[in-house]
Amino acid sequence: MQALYAQLLVGLINGSFYALLSLGLAVIFGMLNIINFAHGALYMMGAFCAYFLLNITGIGYWPALIIAPIVVGIFGMILERTMLQWLAGLDHLYGLLLTFGIALIVQGVFQNYFGSSGLPYAIPDELKGGMNLGFMFLPIYRGWVVVFSLVVCIATWYLIEKTRLGANLRAATENPTLVRAFGINVPRMITLTYGLGVGLAALAGVLSAPINQVRPLMGADLIIVVFAVVVIGGMGSIMGSIITGFALGVIEGLTKYFYPEASNTVVFVLMVLVLLVKPTGLTGRAA
Amino acid sequence: MSALTDDSLPVTPRAMRDEMIVFAAMAVLLGLVPMTGIYPFFVMQALCFALLACAFNLLIGYGGLLSFGHAMFLGTAGYCSAHALKVWGLSPELGILVGVAGAAALSVVTGFISIRRQGIYFSMITLALSQLLYFIYLQAPFTHGEDGIQGIPQGYLFGIFNLAKPTVLYYVVLAGFLGGFLLIYRTINSPFGEVLKAIRENEPRAISLGYKTDQYKLLAFILSGTIAGFAGSLKVFVAQNASLTDVHWTMSGEIVLMTLVGGLGTIFGPVVGAFVIIAMQQYLAGFGQWVTVIQGVIFVACVLTFRRGVIGEIAHYFRRSL
Numbered sequence: 249m250q251a252l253y254a255q256l257l258v259g260l261i262n263g264s265f266y267a268l269l270s271l272g273l274a275v276i277f278g279m280l281n282i283i284n285f286a287h288g289a290l291y292m293m294g295a296f297c298a299y300f301l302l303n304i305t306g307i308g309y310w311p312a313l314i315i316a317p318i319v320v321g322i323f324g325m326i327l328e329r330t331m332l333q334w335l336a337g338l339d340h341l342y343g344l345l346l347t348f349g350i351a352l353i354v355q356g357v358f359q360n361y362f363g364s365s366g367l368p369y370a371i372p373d374e375l376k377g378g379m380n381l382g383f384m385f386l387p388i389y390r391g392w393v394v395v396f397s398l399v400v401c402i403a404t405w406y407l408i409e410k411t412r413l414g415a416n417l418r419a420a421t422e423n424p425t426l427v428r429a430f431g432i433n434v435p436r437m438i439t440l441t442y443g444l445g446v447g448l449a450a451l452a453g454v455l456s457a458p459i460n461q462v463r464p465l466m467g468a469d470l471i472i473v474v475f476a477v478v479v480i481g482g483m484g485s486i487m488g489s490i491i492t493g494f495a496l497g498v499i500e501g502l503t504k505y506f507y508p509e510a511s512n513t514v515v516f517v518l519m520v521l522v523l524l525v526k527p528t529g530l531t532g533r534a535a
Numbered sequence: 536m537s538a539l540t541d542d543s544l545p546v547t548p549r550a551m552r553d554e555m556i557v558f559a560a561m562a563v564l565l566g567l568v569p570m571t572g573i574y575p576f577f578v579m580q581a582l583c584f585a586l587l588a589c590a591f592n593l594l595i596g597y598g599g600l601l602s603f604g605h606a607m608f609l610g611t612a613g614y615c616s617a618h619a620l621k622v623w624g625l626s627p628e629l630g631i632l633v634g635v636a637g638a639a640a641l642s643v644v645t646g647f648i649s650i651r652r653q654g655i656y657f658s659m660i661t662l663a664l665s666q667l668l669y670f671i672y673l674q675a676p677f678t679h680g681e682d683g684i685q686g687i688p689q690g691y692l693f694g695i696f697n698l699a700k701p702t703v704l705y706y707v708v709l710a711g712f713l714g715g716f717l718l719i720y721r722t723i724n725s726p727f728g729e730v731l732k733a734i735r736e737n738e739p740r741a742i743s744l745g746y747k748t749d750q751y752k753l754l755a756f757i758l759s760g761t762i763a764g765f766a767g768s769l770k771v772f773v774a775q776n777a778s779l780t781d782v783h784w785t786m787s788g789e790i791v792l793m794t795l796v797g798g799l800g801t802i803f804g805p806v807v808g809a810f811v812i813i814a815m816q817q818y819l820a821g822f823g824q825w826v827t828v829i830q831g832v833i834f835v836a837c838v839l840t841f842r843r844g845v846i847g848e849i850a851h852y853f854r855r856s857l
Contacts, residue, residue, distance in 0.1 A: 283655045283658075283659065331835065331839060334839060335838070340654050340655045341595075341601045341654070341655065341658065342838050342842070343655075344601070344603075344655055344658055345791065345795065345834060345837075345838050346834070346835060346838040346839070348788060348791075348834060349830075349831045349832070349833070349834025349835040349837075349838065350831065350835060351831070352788070352827050352828065352830055352831030352834060353827075353828050353831035353832060353835070354831075355827065356824055356825065356826075356827035356828035356830075356831060357828055359824045359827070360823070360824045360825060360828070469666075472662055472663060472666045472784060473666075475659040475662060475663055476659075476663040476666075478659065479652070479656060479659055479660055479663065509674060512670040512673075512674075513667050513670045513671065516663050516664065516666060516667035516670075517667065519660070519663055520648055520664070520667075523648055523649075523651050523652070523660065524648065524651075527651035527652055528652075
């Protein structure tokens with residue numbers, strides 16, 4: 249039973265990353281109509297940013313949780329202003345291809361300087377150690393990741409679904425011209441939205457740095473699983489991405505316990521099953 | 536939303552004549568390669584990728600479907616052929632047949648699943664499916680995991696042509712490429728191809744005209760996957776191995792890049808693109824990981840400034856369709 253709980257916890261942690269990443273993808277897709285293939289590379293940049301902050305400037309984990317998403321978010325906004333905005337009005341597929349190219353560049357540059365092996369990032373002192381819950385041993389850092397990402401997800405959901413800013417954002421997704429006529433600066437909003445989505449990816453990167461090692465390709469394979477999560481969940485709602493992300497992480501964890509051979513493939517198999525039954529995804533609207 | 540490919544020019548007899556002239560020139564030039572002293576292995580490899588890119592282009596350029604998982608057909612056919620040749624000891628022609636059959640079966644299944652969504656969702660589904668296959672091949676015993684299937688015997692094609700001789704192998708690969716190319720060309724210019732283009736331009740209207748668009752798309756997907764598999768089987772004879780790199784999704788990205796560089800939706804674009812990218816990898820190999828960065832830069836540059844690709848720009852300049 250110990251092993252089952254441990255795998256469930258691993259599943260929940262992976263689920264947090266899936267949720268944070270697919271949430272960022274959904275936010276970006278809503279405003280820019282672009283599937284951000286660079287999301288995995290930006291997640292990796294978040295982790296590297298935390299690593300640099302610690303090893304060059306001595307800034308530890310807690311400030312990095314705020315600084316890294318901002319730095320990477322600004323990088324994202326520069327990308328949006330210099331490249332992505334020129335694709336407005338073109339077929340969606342060009343956005344996919346452009347961001348794929350950006351991902352290749354970013355990952356290639358990091359691989360050149362840091363090789364493909366992982367760099368260690370220590371767990372901050374405050375979160376070291378573990379708790380005995382009676383039925384299992386809970387490493388505190390892992391518990392923290394799950395709780396913290398859940399809070400961030402709910403906060404993002406609240407921001408977009410319940411606030412005035414979110415209302416403007418959703419309105420701009422529906423009809424940018426009309427929203428512009430109300431005096432809202434839609435291009436700036438698009439840039440900030442991209443920054444927000446990218447920031448979420450970077451935040452996931454910082455969270456994952458102490459668990460998984462910091463590697464240039466850490467986002468490359470993860471992003472494809474996140475794409476499968478997006479297809480299953482269907483990008484329709486913010487809450488949908490969050491729930492699907494966590495749920496799939498847990499299902500993956502359970503598979504690792506009951507039938508480890510399938511743990512790499514279970515998400516993709518689920519995607520196939522969902523597509524056969526409900527092509528629009530679980531919470532999706534028709535494209 | 537502007538169309539993905541620039542194919543506004545009508546197909547006229549003049550266009551057909553242009554295309555036949557270019558095709559003949561291409562066939563003659565490629566036929567002369569063994570006499571020039573160019574490293575034939577490089578050209579053979581490029582030919583395999585050119586056929587692969589043409590098959591991919593059939594789907595994106597004429598069906599509007601961007602498959603981001605076409606490497607799965609290359610890899611699957613490669614593994615099937617390699618296994619048939621090495622373990623079962625089949626003759627080359629039967630080995631190719633097994634590979635093509637494997638890719639065809641795979642394309643029926645994956646096509647049925649993926650054409651249920653369009654646009655970027657279609658791309659993401661094909662990508663996820665190819666990653667699913669990657670993990671299966673990583674664990675399946677017959678692929679030998681990370682090692683791949685190596686030392687594949689080349690044998691005698693139809694019992695006559697000795698494929699171990701580079702020149703013979705070259706002409707066999709060239710014949711395979713030209714045959715596949717003509718099949719794609721014929722498909723594009725058939726009534727079936729016209730319906731595909733109609734679906735690409737406006738699917739709801741095609742449906743309202745009574746076309747069962749899903750069947751057309753599925754058929755195009757199967758055709759594309761099967762020809763891609765044929766390219767994968769040919770590649771086994773050139774490289775004499777089948778490995779995981781052929782199934783990995785970065786390979787799918789390279790196929791997209793080749794087609795994009797040459798020109799999406801142009802007939803000769805994928806061929807030019809494949810040669811450019813393979814040559815680049817060959818000559819820039821010394822730069823190590825920087826090749827990835829250069830490929831990324833080409834991707835970005837193509838999408839931002841050069842969307843028609845090499846052949847697309849030339850065709851647009853001369854106002855011809857190529």
